[in-house]
Amino acid sequence: MVLYKIIFLFSLTVASLKSFEQLPVQIFAGDKSIEYNFLWFKNVDKNEKVTLFNSTFFNVHYKDKDKNVYEVFQVATYNLNKNLGIGGGGRFTGGEFVPQFSVSYQLMTESLYLNLFPSLQYSLSAKGIQYSLFGLLFYTPKINKSWKMFNQISFEPLFNNYQHIYSYQQIRVGLSYKDMVQFGVGVNLDQVNKSFLFNKNIGFFVRKELR
Numbered sequence: 001m002v003l004y005k006i007i008f009l010f011s012l013t014v015a016s017l018k019s020f021e022q023l024p025v026q027i028f029a030g031d032k033s034i035e036y037n038f039l040w041f042k043n044v045d046k047n048e049k050v051t052l053f054n055s056t057f058f059n060v061h062y063k064d065k066d067k068n069v070y071e072v073f074q075v076a077t078y079n080l081n082k083n084l085g086i087g088g089g090g091r092f093t094g095g096e097f098v099p100q101f102s103v104s105y106q107l108m109t110e111s112l113y114l115n116l117f118p119s120l121q122y123s124l125s126a127k128g129i130q131y132s133l134f135g136l137l138f139y140t141p142k143i144n145k146s147w148k149m150f151n152q153i154s155f156e157p158l159f160n161n162y163q164h165i166y167s168y169q170q171i172r173v174g175l176s177y178k179d180m181v182q183f184g185v186g187v188n189l190d191q192v193n194k195s196f197l198f199n200k201n202i203g204f205f206v207r208k209e210l211r
Contacts, residue, residue: 023038023040023209023210024039024040024207024208024209025038025207025208025210026172026182026205026206026207026208027205027206027207028172028186028188028203028204028205029203029204030186030187030201030202030203031201031202031203032061032062032063032199032201033059033060033061033062033067034059034060034062035057035058035059035060035188035201036057037055037056037057037058038056038057039053039054039055039056039136040052040053040054041053041054041115048079049078050076050077050078050079051076051077051079051085051106052074052075052076052077053075053076053077053087053089053104053115053117054072054073054074055071055072055073055074055134055136055154056071056072056073057069057070057071058070058071059188069093070093071091071092071093072092072093073089073090073091073134074089074090074091075087075088075089075100075102075104075117076088076089077102077104079104082106083105083106083107084103084104084105084106085103085104085106086101086102086103086104087101087102087103087104087117088100088101088102089102090121091121094125096123096124096125098122098123098124098130099121099122100119100120100121100132101119101120101121102118102119102120102134103118103119104116104117111139111140111141111142111148112137112138112139112140113136113138114135114136114137114138115136116133116134116135116136117132117133117134117135118131118132118133119131119132119133119134126160128160128161129160129161130158130159130160130165131158131159131160132156132157132158132159133155133156133157134154134155134156135153135154135155135156136152136153136154137151137152137153137154138150138151138152139151139152140176143175146177146178147175147176147177148175148176148179149174149175149176150172150173150174150175150176150182150184150207151172151173151174152170152171152172153169153170153171153172154169154170155167155168155169155170156168163193163194164191164193164194164196166190166191166192166193167190167191167196168188168189168190168191169188169189169190170186170188170189171186171187171188171189172184172185172186172205172207173185173186174186174205180209181206181207181208181209182205182206182207182208183204183205183206183207184204184205185202185203185204185205186202186203186204186205187200187201187202187203188200188201189201
């Protein structure tokens with residue numbers, strides 16, 4: 001059932017992205033599970049006031065299908081200035097859509113991209129407000145005309161008024177060839193519930209810019 005939902009979500013998202021010139025897709029093969037994800041962010045008006053941001057992934061465990069996870073995270077941001085914005089959207093995970101209100105902080109240079117989304121969300125299943133901080137960092141300094149370093153960190157802690165619910169950190173370290181393909185090593189970390197039960201998944205990644 002989860003696989004069917006993943007295929008359905010993937011089809012909808014790809015169909016909505018036909019107008020985008022680039023779509024970075026990443027495969028991460030770890031020692032416990034394999035993960036597919038892609039993300040994109042794009043200004044959709046000529047004045048660069050509205051930005052769409054999407055992060056989608058699904059993770060398939062090799063041995064225990066109950067540990068399979070998928071999520072679609074989408075936010076539309078109205079940019080107040082070069083760095084700050086306010087946004088709305090939500091995430092679809094575990095069969096539930098969770099609406100969100102976010103503040104966006106963005107910083108972009110030739111070799112650095114940082115985006116932070118402090119958010120409030122309301123979960124119908126939990127019947128309460130939750131708090132999160134989604135963060136994404138790319139650092140890609142040049143080595144020469146063809147090669148760059150490729151470093152990526154994404155993270156998100158999630159709390160409610162009473163306790164920690166879930167947190168994760170995804171780390172990628174490798175190389176980029178002509179901004180077309182990236183590869184290297186990585187680790188996925190997560191911590192669950194108030195006891196911060198710790199899990200890790202170590203492996204290799206390949207990332208490709210589809211054009």
